[in-house]
Amino acid sequence: MANALLTPSMITREALRIFKNTNLFLRNIDTQYDDSFAKSGAKIGDTLRIRLPNEYVTRTGKVATPQDTVERSVPLTVATQQGVDVAFSSAERALSLDDYSNRILLPAMNTLAGTIATNVMQSVESFSNLTFKGRNADGTGTIATPDAGAWLDAGALLDNTSTPRMNARGNRKAILDPRTQARTVTTLAGLFNNQQKIGDQYKSGEMGMDTLGFDWGMDQTVIKHTNGSYTAGAVAGAGQTGASLTVAATTGTFNKGDVICIAGVFGTNPVTKQSTGELRQFVVTANVASGATTIPIYPSIIPGVVAYGTVTASPANGALITLVGGASTTFRKNFVMDPMAVTMATADLELPRGVHEAYRETYDGVSLRFVTAYDVVNDNFISRFDVLYGWATVRPEWGAAVADIL
Structure with a gap:
């Protein structure tokens, strides 16, 4: 019995299933779908907000001390459109779904998922x-x-x-x-x-x-990460707070993703607010040139027993800075x-008119668009699979x- 022609919905659903299951990393992060673009379609550069959990501190005694709720969120921009394109004949469209999946969809989706995973994997640098x-x-x-x-x-x-x-x-x-x-x-x-x-x-x-x-x-x-060439540097000025650290001119560079410790700056547990007894680690969030006097870091330096506190105390003037893992190590x-810890969000791309077929499908937080047009010269159907996505390291800690x- 001849196979029925595959429908765009069948192809898109099968492609999405393969896409989500073909890459281990993508299977094990938070994937979210924003349906606010379902009708008009999202554009590159649209920004979403990923809300973070709130933190509070406790009191001792019967007198209430109401606290303001400070909602925090992380911006996530759907800035990347990734796709893979295939061409096939009318005869190949008459294959069974299993044959079509193995011959065309599996290698195509494996490549697409691998490319997207390689991009999103950069979140580990945070x-x-x-x-x-x-x-x-x-x-x-x-x-x-x-x-x-x-x-x-x-x-x-x-x-x-x-x-x-x-x-x-x-x-x-x-x-x-x-x-x-x-x-x-x-x-x-x-x-x-x-x-x-x-x-x-x-x-x-x-x-x-x-x-x-x-x-x-x-x-x-x-x-693979390569540490910067930093070998020496110290804090310049006591009492510092926030997401940047003022230092005496550094000897050597920092690369984004380097991790540092500051002498005397111990971490605190977000729940108990007590010292962990270990130096807090901070990740450098942007490249820093040799001789620089400012290092951008995460988490922010927030001392004391307070909501969102990160350290027992601000660094002292002259406190030495250590590059974890050593200079220039790969x-x-x-x-x-x-x-x-990591969120990847996708949004619907617009469905074009005037083509042979166009279809969108969502599965487990991923939106995939499938579009086919007919090439009359070569008697081929040309299809494209597209994902519009962005990612953010929502909780780097x-x-x-x-x-x-x-």
């Missing part, structure tokens, strides 16, 4: 925690292949920022570069002598689920995170990089 085997309390040490202690330390960094251990999207995730995965499976092969997990690792060559507090996975889009930036030396 994570404000970094650890590695051999890291000292002040951030010094030589990066080596992570062992169980390094992964457990990453989990502790998340605990100290009150990162959930589980939410609606599941457990905390650990995403590894293929080379780091190979090394980690070897390092942790006998973990706790759990014979079932050892057997699973032996068969798959991969870390399993729910080990050391994480669900594990490998992703080829894990980035490493694989594997990471652990809560799925809500809910992620921690785990370095592995190249």
Whole structure:
């Protein structure tokens, strides 16, 4: 019996299913769909607002001390339109859905998802925690292949920022570069002598689920980061607060995504407001030239027992700054995170008129547009699949990089 011609709705739904399931990283972040553009279609540059959780402080005693609720949000701009285009004959449109999916949609969506994941993966450069085997309390040490202690330390960094251990999207995730995965499976092969997990690792060559507090996975889009050349610098001026740090002219550069510690500046737990007993880590949010006197950082320096407080006290004048991982070091930036640390949002693209077919579909927070036009000269149908998206690191403190030396 001849196969019926595939409809645009069938093709779009199948393409979306493959797109969402083909990339591990995209499966494990928060994906949101904004339906406010459903009729007219969104444009590149439209901005959404992602709301953040509120924080409060407690009181002691019976006298109420009402607090203002300060709503915070992160802007997310749908600034990127990514697509993949294919051409096929009328005969190929008569294939079964399974054949069409395997021959055309699978490679097309795998490429599209991989490209988008590579872009969104840059959000890891905003994570404000970094650890590695051999890291000292002040951030010094030589990066080596992570062992169980390094992964457990990453989990502790998340605990100290009150990162959930589980939410609606599941457990905390650990995403590894293929080379780091190979090394980690070897390092942790006998973990706790759990014979079932050892057997699973032996068969798959991969870390399993729910080990050391994480669900594990490998992703080829894990980035490689190179620290700046910074070797010396100190705080210039006591009592500083906010998202930039004034310093004496630095010796060497900082790259966006570098992580620093400041002597004497200890982190606080967002819930208990108490000191973690460890130096707070700050991520550098933009490139900084050698000799600069200002370093942009996250989180902001907010001292004391207050809502959204981050540190026990502002840095002292002359406090030394340490670049975690060392100057000019290149490493694989594997990471652990809560799925809500990173948000990717998509919006509907406009459906054009005067074409053979045009269709939109949404699935699990992703909107995909499918458009086909007929090429009468070559007797081909030319189709395009498009996603309009943007991303933001909504909670950078809910992620921690785990370095592995190249």
